[in-house]
Amino acid sequence: NAGVTQTPKFQVLKTGQSMTLQCAQDMNHNSMYWYRQDPGMGLRLIYYSASEGTTDKGEVPNGYNVSRLNKREFSLRLESAAPSQTSVYFCASSPSPGQGFTEAFFGQGTRLTVV
């Protein structure tokens, strides 16, 4: 059982380049999330999706777009990367809503460097 799988694990981009971070979960969860982790700032929510076909902004959505492709997959796109987007990105999923509120399950992260 793979859980939450993120690709790639590492990526270096030049300023202005675009890329898509992929996330897939095999737990039949309803909700999926994208967080970024920066030193001293904890995890900050970028976007989330409470069900297939819906997405909502989190705390730091600027510069990002997301797509909930189906129930399993939730991608994060950087259209024009900036050095301020250098971070570790985590995808997470949760059974909520529909099965009561419970914990989120996290992927292993994508370490992105924008030069």
Add this chain to the structure above:
Amino acid sequence: AQSVTQPDIHITVSEGASLELRCNYSYGATPYLFWYVQSPGQGLQLLLKYFSGDTLVQGIKGFEAEFKRSQSSFNLRKPSVHWSDAAEYFCAVGTGGTYKYIFGTGTRLKVLA
């Protein structure tokens, strides 16, 4: 607005000593509370959670946490720390209405041999 505060950025303890990591939350309704642990280069692993009922909850790896509504706190404790507990610890509150998780800034634990 919901928020989580972890006042201690770094904590250093000796192996075998007791540990308490502090967490305070701000949330209008009954909170869903979590503690996660992150080892270097890894994702987040759930240690324990509190939704309702007994205010002292047990988790994995010998950790426990106590929910105190009057203090808006959910502190994590371990009676005897092992070198393998060195990691970063995150407290989080779940917002039941919108199904989001709000994280604190984390506490990095160093364990001295």
